[in-house]
Amino acid sequence: METVVSGIRSTGKLHLGNYYGAVKSFIKMQHEYNCFFFIADYHSLTTHPTPADLHGNVKQVLVEYLAAGIDPEKATIYVQSDIPEIPELYLFLNMNAYMGELERSTSFKDKVRANPNNVNAGLLTYPVLMAADIIIHKATKVPVGKDQEQHLEMARTFGNRFNRMYGHDYFPEPYAFSFTEKLVKIPGLDGKGKMGKSEGENNAVYLSDSPEIIRKKVMKAVTDSGPTAEFQEKPDFIQNLFDLMKVVSSEDTYQHFDELYNKCQIRYGDLKKQLAEDMIVATNPVRERINDIASDTVYLRKVAQLGAEKARASASKTLQEVREIIGFKHF
Numbered sequence: 001m002e003t004v005v006s007g008i009r010s011t012g013k014l015h016l017g018n019y020y021g022a023v024k025s026f027i028k029m030q031h032e033y034n035c036f037f038f039i040a041d042y043h044s045l046t047t048h049p050t051p052a053d054l055h056g057n058v059k060q061v062l063v064e065y066l067a068a069g070i071d072p073e074k075a076t077i078y079v080q081s082d083i084p085e086i087p088e089l090y091l092f093l094n095m096n097a098y099m100g101e102l103e104r105s106t107s108f109k110d111k112v113r114a115n116p117n118n119v120n121a122g123l124l125t126y127p128v129l130m131a132a133d134i135i136i137h138k139a140t141k142v143p144v145g146k147d148q149e150q151h152l153e154m155a156r157t158f159g160n161r162f163n164r165m166y167g168h169d170y171f172p173e174p175y176a177f178s179f180t181e182k183l184v185k186i187p188g189l190d191g192k193g194k195m196g197k198s199e200g201e202n203n204a205v206y207l208s209d210s211p212e213i214i215r216k217k218v219m220k221a222v223t224d225s226g227p228t229a230e231f232q233e234k235p236d237f238i239q240n241l242f243d244l245m246k247v248v249s250s251e252d253t254y255q256h257f258d259e260l261y262n263k264c265q266i267r268y269g270d271l272k273k274q275l276a277e278d279m280i281v282a283t284n285p286v287r288e289r290i291n292d293i294a295s296d297t298v299y300l301r302k303v304a305q306l307g308a309e310k311a312r313a314s315a316s317k318t319l320q321e322v323r324e325i326i327g328f329k330h331f
């Protein structure tokens, strides 16, 4: 059975981008593959959270994984920092990860541009840690959004480099995966790019947002006075609303509004109302379970402990073999 690995950073609540880009695939894949889904708390250290925030955010992601329907009996759910073999593999991979290639990573360049005063080594070697996460379980499929494609390419590079260097065909190649035809990129409500946690509070719709908040955020989305000619190309800040509709609404609803747009008869107020209602319906089952699960600390502890045990069994087997391949031997 093929092995699947993916994770989400513990940086706060999950939004529709995380859900449609990653978590929906996790839920489907758990029935068909040997799945490892984790909370990337080491990765979230690049932005220096307080200890209380870090802990709260790890819990938040764990709760939302479970609320979304990841089943700990089917998939291995764990916290990255419970697996010390991961940073050990990261150290080994770092010896053959080169400054130039790390500096060329698009997400590194974006981070440097966004925050030039916090260009730490953890940020630079982020893709190496991510490669360690994936290849430690010898995964071949990695359900992620479009923004992670380059990181997957780098994971293949580091795994292949290890194989070549030590003359072993040891790590298989992992590829980004989505159940939809293409990897998903969910736009934000502001139409300025992808939905993200750092792109402003009103840009993202969270799985835990109440119906009132969802309605408010969607109604605030910027629109214009409408198309002036039939079949006019949609500007980015309108296209995003249609793209969001494509994922949360039915095909009929999408077609209906697309037709109105093409005939210059669209009323954006109606479109936004419909979009908000469909987002509420799409997120309802998750939102309803969040509070119950969050209050069950005993259950959460059990899930994390069970997951850590299973993930460590897999990771330590790889590490033992890797150490031998490298030449670390006991006297």
Ligand code: TYM
Pocket (backbone or CB within 6 Å): 005, 006, 007, 008, 009, 010, 016, 017, 018, 019, 020, 021, 022, 040, 043, 129, 130, 131, 133, 134, 142, 143, 144, 145, 146, 147, 148, 151, 184, 185, 186, 187, 194, 195, 196
């Ligand atoms: P993070 O927390 O930034 O994102 C988690 C997942 O959500 C997806 N995603 C999106 N997909 C579509 N549209 C969006 N607007 C959107 N925003 C976020 C991301 O593609 C990702 O799948 N580096 C990873 C965390 C990680 C990881 C790993 C993933 C660490 N190690 C090993 C897979 C395997 C990340 O971006 O997290």
